[in-house]
Amino acid sequence: MKLISNTLLDEMTAKAAASPRRRTHHNLHSSPSDPVQRFVVVAHSDTYIRPHRHMTKSELCTIVRGRFECVVFDADGTIIERNVMGEGTSNVAFELPSQTWHTLLALTDGAAFVEVKEGPYDPATAAEFARWAPEEGGATAEFQRWVRSAPVGARVPSFT
DSSP: OOOOOHHHHHHHHHHHHHSTTSEEEEEOSSOTTOSEEEEEEEEOTTOOOOOEEOSSOOEEEEEEESEEEEEEEOTTSBEEEEEEEETTSSOOEEEEOTTOEEEEEEOSTTEEEEEEEESOOOTTTSOEEOTTSOOTTSSHHHHHHHHHHOOTTOBOOOOO
16 A cells, blocks of 8 residues: 655655755656556645646646645636635645646645546656746746736736
């Protein structure tokens, strides 16, 4: 039996704090070739998850600590939906269909979710990143400030 304990989440929170990406993950599946990919992700509020989509796979995320906001975009970078999940909200999980442009914002440090996706994992086709969002190491702080406050209907400005 594999358990997701508070001790594991605490250890992952410390690891995420020491990571340049400010997040970490822990695989529950045995191999990238497994037909179902399952893992725990812990993130701090200053992590940047570049908007992306999964072309052929849906994803299910269940919040187990803290709060996240899932921001959904259309193909041109216009925000079409925002939903907060986790502690203090009425939402505890979300499922996104394939080909849905999205990002996650950790609203609390040490926020954690369990993600389930169809496998196998192929890094070449796992995700397509939005051309209208900065690459990691680029103008990510500016993008994060914008996306945290932009209303539904706002289109991503240039961050080059």
